[in-house]
Amino acid sequence: MDTAFSQEELAFRDEVRAFIAKAYDAELQARLASGEPQVYKQAVVEWQKRLHEKGWIAPNWPVEHGGTGWDATRQFIYDSERAAAGVRDVVPFGLKMVGPVLYTFGTQAQKDRFLPAILASDEWWCQGYSEPGSGSDLASLKTKAVLDGDEYVVTGAKIWTTYAQFADWIFCLVRTSNEGKKQEGISFLLIDMKSPGVKVNPIVSIDNHHSLNEVEFNDVRVPVANRIGEENKGWTYAKALLAHERTSIAGVADTKRGLNLVREYAKREVNGGKSLLADPMFQVRMSDIEIELMALEFTELRVLAAVASGGAPGAESSLLKIKGTELQQAVQSLTMEVAAYYQGVLPNDLGAEQLGHEFGSKARQSYMYGRAATVYGGSNEVQKNIIAKAVLGL
Amino acid sequence: MNFEFTEEQIMLRDSVARFIQDEYDFDMRQQIAKSAQGISQDQWGTFAELGWLSIPFAEEHGGFGGSAVDVMLVMEQLGKGLVLEPYLATVLLFGGLLQKGASAPLQAKYIPKIIDGTCLGAFAYLERQSRYELADVASTASLKGSDYVLNGEKVVVLNGANADHAIVSARTSGGQSDESGISLFLIPLDAHGVQRLGYRMMDGQLVANLVFKDVAVPAAHLVGELDQGLALMQDVVMEANMALAAEALGIMEQLNSKTLEYTKTRKQFGVAIGSFQALQHRMVDTFMAYEQTKSLLYRAVCALTDDEEDAATAVHALKVMVDRAGKLIFSEAIQLHGGMGLTDELDIGHFAKRLMMINTTFGNGDHHQAQFNALRYN
Numbered sequence: 001m002d003t004a005f006s007q008e009e010l011a012f013r014d015e016v017r018a019f020i021a022k023a024y025d026a027e028l029q030a031r032l033a034s035g036e037p038q039v040y041k042q043a044v045v046e047w048q049k050r051l052h053e054k055g056w057i058a059p060n061w062p063v064e065h066g067g068t069g070w071d072a073t074r075q076f077i078y079d080s081e082r083a084a085a086g087v088r089d090v091v092p093f094g095l096k097m098v099g100p101v102l103y104t105f106g107t108q109a110q111k112d113r114f115l116p117a118i119l120a121s122d123e124w125w126c127q128g129y130s131e132p133g134s135g136s137d138l139a140s141l142k143t144k145a146v147l148d149g150d151e152y153v154v155t156g157a158k159i160w161t162t163y164a165q166f167a168d169w170i171f172c173l174v175r176t177s178n179e180g181k182k183q184e185g186i187s188f189l190l191i192d193m194k195s196p197g198v199k200v201n202p203i204v205s206i207d208n209h210h211s212l213n214e215v216e217f218n219d220v221r222v223p224v225a226n227r228i229g230e231e232n233k234g235w236t237y238a239k240a241l242l243a244h245e246r247t248s249i250a251g252v253a254d255t256k257r258g259l260n261l262v263r264e265y266a267k268r269e270v271n272g273g274k275s276l277l278a279d280p281m282f283q284v285r286m287s288d289i290e291i292e293l294m295a296l297e298f299t300e301l302r303v304l305a306a307v308a309s310g311g312a313p314g315a316e317s318s319l320l321k322i323k324g325t326e327l328q329q330a331v332q333s334l335t336m337e338v339a340a341y342y343q344g345v346l347p348n349d350l351g352a353e354q355l356g357h358e359f360g361s362k363a364r365q366s367y368m369y370g371r372a373a374t375v376y377g378g379s380n381e382v383q384k385n386i387i388a389k390a391v392l393g394l
Numbered sequence: 395m396n397f398e399f400t401e402e403q404i405m406l407r408d409s410v411a412r413f414i415q416d417e418y419d420f421d422m423r424q425q426i427a428k429s430a431q432g433i434s435q436d437q438w439g440t441f442a443e444l445g446w447l448s449i450p451f452a453e454e455h456g457g458f459g460g461s462a463v464d465v466m467l468v469m470e471q472l473g474k475g476l477v478l479e480p481y482l483a484t485v486l487l488f489g490g491l492l493q494k495g496a497s498a499p500l501q502a503k504y505i506p507k508i509i510d511g512t513c514l515g516a517f518a519y520l521e522r523q524s525r526y527e528l529a530d531v532a533s534t535a536s537l538k539g540s541d542y543v544l545n546g547e548k549v550v551v552l553n554g555a556n557a558d559h560a561i562v563s564a565r566t567s568g569g570q571s572d573e574s575g576i577s578l579f580l581i582p583l584d585a586h587g588v589q590r591l592g593y594r595m596m597d598g599q600l601v602a603n604l605v606f607k608d609v610a611v612p613a614a615h616l617v618g619e620l621d622q623g624l625a626l627m628q629d630v631v632m633e634a635n636m637a638l639a640a641e642a643l644g645i646m647e648q649l650n651s652k653t654l655e656y657t658k659t660r661k662q663f664g665v666a667i668g669s670f671q672a673l674q675h676r677m678v679d680t681f682m683a684y685e686q687t688k689s690l691l692y693r694a695v696c697a698l699t700d701d702e703e704d705a706a707t708a709v710h711a712l713k714v715m716v717d718r719a720g721k722l723i724f725s726e727a728i729q730l731h732g733g734m735g736l737t738d739e740l741d742i743g744h745f746a747k748r749l750m751m752i753n754t755t756f757g758n759g760d761h762h763q764a765q766f767n768a769l770r771y772n
Contacts, residue, residue: 001692002396002700003395003700004700005395072395280767287766287771290711291715292715294708294711295715296686298689298690298692299689301395302689302692305397323686381675384675387678388671388677394654394669394674
């Protein structure tokens with residue numbers, strides 16, 4: 001048992017630091033912070049293209065499909081450095097979700113058609129899983145696809161679709177059969193968002209922002225060639241994807257960064273003439289989180305190491321999802337406490353200098369939207385059901 | 395980065411596990427707990443034969459030269475068996491202080507005796523008023539000629555009732571809570587002026603209060619530097635806390651697996667109670683608490699092995715986690731066992747009581763969280 005970095009690993013860490021310091025420049029950061037949706041989208045794409053150019057866009061992919069071939073330690077180092085520098089992770093829908101499904105279950109033609117554009121961030125993807133009537137009980141989904149010649153005709157609606165307004169493509173679970181178990185009549189389709197009959201309806205969320213949408217499908221025609229794998233076997237492919245998704249949802253490195261920010265903010269915040277960070281009550285709240293996070297960092301390393309030595313992320317990924325999202329919310333909550341009354345500030349054009357405060361509004365936005373983390377990717381209650389069944393054998 | 399154990403470590407772990415399974419079941423454990431001595435000399439002799447008592451000691455003294463990982467693996471298994479024999483007190487505390495601080499002649503005299511099982515040791519540091527503060531030492535040792543004369547009282551001394559020797563902290567200078575001025579002395583407990591009062595704790599441990607009245611100690615029995623005993627104590631206690639956490643992890647695993655098994659077989663309302671979601675989610679919580687504790691234990695062990703600066707932070711965090719996770723796990727184990735969980739007959743309560751005592755040994759969760767906060771935020 002050994003977790004010390006080797007000389008080569010330390011050199012790799014320096015390389016990551018140097019790359020981020022240069023490529024993630026101030027001009028790009030300013031555009032990423034923009035409230036203007038198209039400016040934001042273009043900045044995200046540009047950053048991802050820089051990563052792609054460096055060959056680092058897909059750490060979790062196999063080398064033959066354009067991945068980095070990093071072992072668990074290098075993936076951990078990269079992710080830690082990325083988060084510590086305040087760099088957001090890549091948009092997950094193409095690179096972390098449909099990409100792995102494509103290279104694992106797709107035909108050669110599908111791989112050739114879609115993987116290069118995902119790696120190059122030339123096409124933006126979104127995820128069509130949840131429906132107005134199907135949340136935690138995902139397999140009850142009703143959006144139907146009826147075969148007509150060499151096309152499916154898709155009718156129904158998907159909901160909570162993040163960045164559907166930006167997306168070129170959506171990967172969808174659709175019902176192709178009502179026979180047998182509900183999981184057995186589901187197929188996995190790739191649908192062009194420009195297809196006639198696709199309609200995106202915005203949903204403004206609790207953080208006063210628009211990232212969520214409802215996507216309607218009104219007799220949308222989808223070539224059979226855009227089906228992944230076999231008809232009615234889509235659930236199997238989706239399940240494989242979900243384990244990957246849960247592992248990346250844990251977000252340990254980013255939460256660590258968040259906690260470091262809280263620490264910086266609290267150090268500057270004055271409470272009764274003293275730094276808030278010196279307040280014993282605050283210290284206890286802070287270490288309650290930090291201690292759990294120190295543990296979760298090693299839990300994640302244990303899962304990464306197990307995956308690297310041949311295992312697939314299994315039910316442990318549910319543990320990462322539950323604990324990871326709980327801690328994200330705990331950090332967001334603590335940041336709100338530090339912001340005090342400034343947590344209520346709505347987005348405005350006033351600078352920190354005029355306002356007298358710099359992070360209150362952002363803290364509120366993270367906190368409010370952060371409520372989603374324990375809901376999406378399968379609610380934490382569903383994750384507990386999964387652990388109970390798959391790990392505890394109940 | 396790897397979380398695998400070497401072949402040697404796996405053999406060591408399995409040999410302790412096999413011993414617990416074959417020679418140290420719960421009935422045997424209870425029989426030993428109820429015996430006059432509270433430990434079994436026969437079992438201790440077996441530990442010596444199997445080489446377990448040699449693990450942390452240097453090879454020059456006949457030791458195994460083992461690492462923190464080896465200690466962790468042994469303690470985890472001892473926890474699973476609720477083993478009463480004084481591995482912590484004799485090998486890790488008494489032996490640890492000798493190994494890290496004693497003069498070569500003292501090491502040569504006592505370490506081989508620990509290894510062959512003929513010396514039972516104790517570390518007498520706790521006083522009535524000192525609670526979890528290692529530096530709070532009122533006992534005194536003053537130089538008289540070439541000897542020291544020791545006066546004072548130590549309480550709840552682990553293995554104090556059975557030990558033949560103890561290493562005792564005493565103040566050689568400074569005020570009662572000063573960090574400097576504490577010295578450690580090796581004292582045979584049959585020395586003139588030593589009184590001992592043995593009593594039992596809820597986890598089956600036989601401890602003692604030791605009263606020292608004008609006890610003469612040769613200067614050669616000083617362990618570590620004069621007045622600089624605190625750092626040595628802290629060093630040994632830090633490793634002991636890791637070992638205690640490993641023992642706790644073994645207990646947590648037992649509680650979780652026994653509870654899970656019980657809910658699969660116990661029927662109410664015509665079905666196994668494990669089919670109820672309300673109970674399933676609670677067992678998922680205890681499973682996660684166990685995994686998180688294991689992760690922090692690994693973190694602490696790696697930090698100790700690599701001698702990292704943040705080893706102390708990691709161990710404080712670990713002890714906080716052991717407190718919180720332990721309480722959650724034993725409370726749920728008792729609750730989910732229903733009425734049976736309240737009986738003395740069932741092992742569940744005994745595992746719970748050992749976890750409670752582990753929490754109070756060398757500082758509870760609140761104490762370690764305060765230490766953690768001081769290191770991280772002050």
